Amino acid sequence: MTILVERCEGYRRITLNRPERLNALTVEMAAALHAALDEAEADKSCRALLLTGAGRGFCAGQDLTEIVGAGPSDLARLLEHYHPLILKIRALPIPVVCAVNGVAAGAGANLALACDIVLAARSASFVQAFARIGLIPDCGGTWFLPRLIGAARARALAMLAEPLPAATAAEWGLIWRMVEDEKLADEGEALATRLSTQASTALALIKRALDASGNNTLDRQLDLEGELQLEAGSSPNHAEGVRAFLDKRPAAFARARS
Ligand code: T3D
Numbered sequence: 216m217t218i219l220v221e222r223c224e225g226y227r228r229i230t231l232n233r234p235e236r237l238n239a240l241t242v243e244m245a246a247a248l249h250a251a252l253d254e255a256e257a258d259k260s261c262r263a264l265l266l267t268g269a270g271r272g273f274c275a276g277q278d279l280t281e282i283v284g285a286g287p288s289d290l291a292r293l294l295e296h297y298h299p300l301i302l303k304i305r306a307l308p309i310p311v312v313c314a315v316n317g318v319a320a321g322a323g324a325n326l327a328l329a330c331d332i333v334l335a336a337r338s339a340s341f342v343q344a345f346a347r348i349g350l351i352p353d354c355g356g357t358w359f360l361p362r363l364i365g366a367a368r369a370r371a372l373a374m375l376a377e378p379l380p381a382a383t384a385a386e387w388g389l390i391w392r393m394v395e396d397e398k399l400a401d402e403g404e405a406l407a408t409r410l411s412t413q414a415s416t417a418l419a420l421i422k423r424a425l426d427a428s429g430n431n432t433l434d435r436q437l438d439l440e441g442e443l444q445l446e447a448g449s450s451p452n453h454a455e456g457v458r459a460f461l462d463k464r465p466a467a468f469a470r471a472r473s
Contacts, residue, residue, distance in 0.1 A: 217244035219269070220251050223404070225411030225470070226263035227255050234270025239278035240322055245296040252303050259471040262411040262418075264307070265403050266330060267314040276321020276344060294353060297322055301355045304329045305426055308419035308472065310410045314403030315381070315390070320344040325354035328363065331422060332406060333390035335381035336399040341389065346376045362429060363389050414452035415472045 219230040229251050231238035255261045268274055277293065285293075304311055304326075313330035320342040327333055327341070335341075343360070345352050352360070352373050360369035364387045372379060385393040394402045410418065420443040428436050447453055452468045459466035 216247075217241065218247045218251060220254075222261075223265075224408065225260070226265060226407040227251075227258075227261050228265040228267070228404075228407070229255075231266075231268040231274050233278075234268075234272070236278060237272030237275035237318060237320075238268045238270070238323070239275040240297070240326075241278045241281055242293065242296050245300055249296075249300050249303060252300075252307060255309070256307055259473075261309065262413075262415045262470075262472060263309055263407045264311045265314060265407040266311060266327075267400075267403060268316050270317070272317040272323075273313075273315045273319040273339060274323025274326060275318065276323045279348070297354050301325070301329045305422075308422070309415065310418050310422065312403055312406045312410065314399050315339045315341075316396075316399055318342065318378070321352075322354040325352065325356040325359060328359040328389070329355055332410075334399060334403055334406065335384060335390050335393050336396040337381055337393055338396050339381040339393075340378040341372075341381075341384050342376060342378045343372045344376050346374055360389075363387075412468065414447075414450065414456060414466075414468045416450040416452055417447050419472075420447050 217233055219232050221228045221230075229248065231244070233239060233244065252264075255264055282289065282293065310332065311330040313327045313333045315327050315333060315335035316339060317336065318340050319327045321344040324341045324343060343352050343356055345356070351357065356373065360372060368387060379389070381390070381393040384390045424436075424440060424443050427439055431439065450473065455468060456466045
């Protein structure tokens, strides 16, 4: 099995599972991952996802043995599999936590950056390895990097293809947080569990609003906020959140997405 999917209370854990190749991606694996995301979306009781890797790596990007001697049409075929995966993660109406347990290189780095909240182990690193093999960052790398860390750092990471240690990635704002290696699994689970108990409609709408902001003017974004706030405000979770605050008790949000 190239990926493992576990159903946990309120969320699903997806583990990339080709540890002998540092979980390098194959077309088969990308298809399995896409199917797992579709299934998670269809299951209304699933309110968060946790993505991580088996073994000492998170994901070493495209499995290079699969593209040896590949021509342009083969490369296009690969991108046909990867780009929908990235768009799918961004479009999912649930938060995706990525627990980067080791090196995240090439498409593997950008798969992690496509997720909503990225935690990384101290020993992990992020490598835009593409230029080393005569390619450009794909899977959204040229989009995510400048937005997350600014043009100067994005250019150097993409052109030099040097590993960025997790500590620096956190310091630069490429990821949410670095944690000690032995704490990564617990922290990832705690985050996914916590997100799964929050107001799911609000989290889905926050994701939509933030993703749209990069291409909006302030007045268009205010319009969007108004539209989405009306939707959030008419959800039973909003009423429960307010009642819980006034009752001085924890909110008991719906266990299923609407
Ligand atoms: O054209 C297209 O658009 C297609 C899409 C492309 C998107 C991409 O992702 S392009 C970038 C592809 N990825 C890379 O170029 C990274 C290649 N790997 C590395 O540079 C290094 O392995 C790492 C920096 C990630 C880790 O280094 P290290 O020293 O910790 O481990 P290692 O010894 O290099 O790797 C361990 C094993 O995994 C090794 O196999 P072995 O010798 O034990 O049998 C190695 O060959 C294998 N491995 C690592 N990465 C890949 C891989 N096998 C196939 N494909 C890989 N990407």
